[in-house]
Amino acid sequence: SRNYKVASIPADGFGPEVVSAAIEVVQKLAEISKTFTIEFQHIPWGTAYYKQHGKYVEDNVLEVLRRYNAILFGSVGATDVPDHISLWGLLLAIRGPLQLYANVRPVRTFPGTLSRLRDTKSGAPDIDWVLVRENTEGEYSGHGGRSHRGQKWEVATEVAIFTYVGIERIMRFAFSVAQARPKKLLTVVTKSNSMRNGMVLWDGVALEVSRDFPDVKWDKMLVDAMTVRMVNSPGSLDTIVGTNLHMDILSDLAAALAGSLGIALSSNLDPTRKNPSLFEPVHGSAFDITGKGVANPVATIWSTAEMLGWLGEGEAKDTLMQAIENVCNAGVLTADLGGTANTKEVTQAICEELEKLGTRK
Numbered sequence: 001s002r003n004y005k006v007a008s009i010p011a012d013g014f015g016p017e018v019v020s021a022a023i024e025v026v027q028k029l030a031e032i033s034k035t036f037t038i039e040f041q042h043i044p045w046g047t048a049y050y051k052q053h054g055k056y057v058e059d060n061v062l063e064v065l066r067r068y069n070a071i072l073f074g075s076v077g078a079t080d081v082p083d084h085i086s087l088w089g090l091l092l093a094i095r096g097p098l099q100l101y102a103n104v105r106p107v108r109t110f111p112g113t114l115s116r117l118r119d120t121k122s123g124a125p126d127i128d129w130v131l132v133r134e135n136t137e138g139e140y141s142g143h144g145g146r147s148h149r150g151q152k153w154e155v156a157t158e159v160a161i162f163t164y165v166g167i168e169r170i171m172r173f174a175f176s177v178a179q180a181r182p183k184k185l186l187t188v189v190t191k192s193n194s195m196r197n198g199m200v201l202w203d204g205v206a207l208e209v210s211r212d213f214p215d216v217k218w219d220k221m222l223v224d225a226m227t228v229r230m231v232n233s234p235g236s237l238d239t240i241v242g243t244n245l246h247m248d249i250l251s252d253l254a255a256a257l258a259g260s261l262g263i264a265l266s267s268n269l270d271p272t273r274k275n276p277s278l279f280e281p282v283h284g285s286a287f288d289i290t291g292k293g294v295a296n297p298v299a300t301i302w303s304t305a306e307m308l309g310w311l312g313e314g315e316a317k318d319t320l321m322q323a324i325e326n327v328c329n330a331g332v333l334t335a336d337l338g339g340t341a342n343t344k345e346v347t348q349a350i351c352e353e354l355e356k357l358g359t360r361k
């Protein structure tokens with residue numbers, strides 16, 4: 001059987017709670033399917049590691065990660081370290097340097113759960129979107145600085161970098177994602193009315209790349225108007241592509257509209273497959289519920305389903321998604337989705353569902 005080695009970085013807050021739930025589910029799936037085995041190796045990077053070593057990761061972070069087929073990440077961020085230190089110390093020290101340039105964030109309403117939009121009088125349809133986030137450039141390029149610190153004339157810059165190469169590769173990726181979906185529909189999000197350089201380049205590259213995908217219907221939206229369209233006509237959207245910062249914001253909105261941040265996952269892909277890709281929930285460390293055992297594990301479990309799909313285990317991915325859907329449909333939901341189950345109960349229910357699906361084959 002095929003054998004995979006995955007780096008597990010649960011990191012901070014309730015990251016360890018959701019990552020261990022996801023690993024439990026994947027191991028159950030591997031045991032039932034018998035077609036693959038998967039070994040998760042724990043990497044202790046995070047805020048506790050930082051307090052001990054003065055840094056969030058080892059110096060040879062990329063070399064260490066390249067030993068694995070994939071990376072499963074929990075969440076980083078702690079109440080006693082400034083967020084920009086922890087995030088640039090760990091997660092952003094991986095995404096850019098490993099060139100995981102395609103951040104794919106599927107969002108959909110699971111059966112049995114409530115979308116915020118489902119019962120509006122327009123009879124809005126359930127959400128089924130794929131958000132494609134450029135993951136290395138824009139405001140996340142790391143360029144910027146502060147001068148005259150503490151003075152009244154202090155100046156701070158946060159430079160948004162956009163390159164032709166960076167835009168072209170994410171645009172081509174997004175058009176292919178759209179092309180592979182039934183609706184073949186892509187919306188390109190920018191802000192090219194007020195932002196006259198990078199955003200105008202985005203529009204131009206979109207037009208150029210679109211010529212190679214004549215069967216994909218595509219349109220452009222300004223990001224402010226896009227928030228309104230997501231709420232008022234969710235059924236008019238399918239695949240969506242945009243900049244690093246715009247899609248960071250829109251993906252939280254999308255998750256909340258579809259039901260909860262607790263189901264939203266993020267695949268940080270290197271489409272060239274030179275480097276291992278990283279899979280993680282979209283949410284952060286959730287200080288308010290850490291240690292209470294009530295976290296929704298679905299986002300992280302869905303992350304592992306996408307990871308299996310990326311590794312070539314399409315059948316295992318489909319089985320796992322079916323199990324998640326059945327459990328949601330049966331009403332085994334955490335509080336964020338309006339239910340009363342805790343993390344353990346949802347995890348257990350998904351494992352039991354996998355057993356049922358396995359014996360039915």
Ligand code: NAD
Binds near residue numbers: 076261285294295
């Ligand atoms: P958050 O995503 O941690 O939490 C927002 C809200 O959603 C909270 O009320 C939380 O309880 C709820 N929530 C999130 N995930 C949930 C789940 N699985 N089940 C149930 N409820 C869930 O966002 P925040 O409060 O803005 O950030 C907290 C910390 O996490 C900060 O340090 C932030 O920088 C960091 N952060 C990290 C990541 C990451 O590691 N990828 C992502 C976002 C934020």
Ligand code: IPM
Binds near residue numbers: 091092248282284
């Ligand atoms: C996300 C998060 C990250 C981001 C943070 C943790 C750096 O909000 O993955 O959506 O801003 O990209």
Ligand code: MN
Binds near residue numbers: 248249252282
């Ligand atoms: Mn975010």
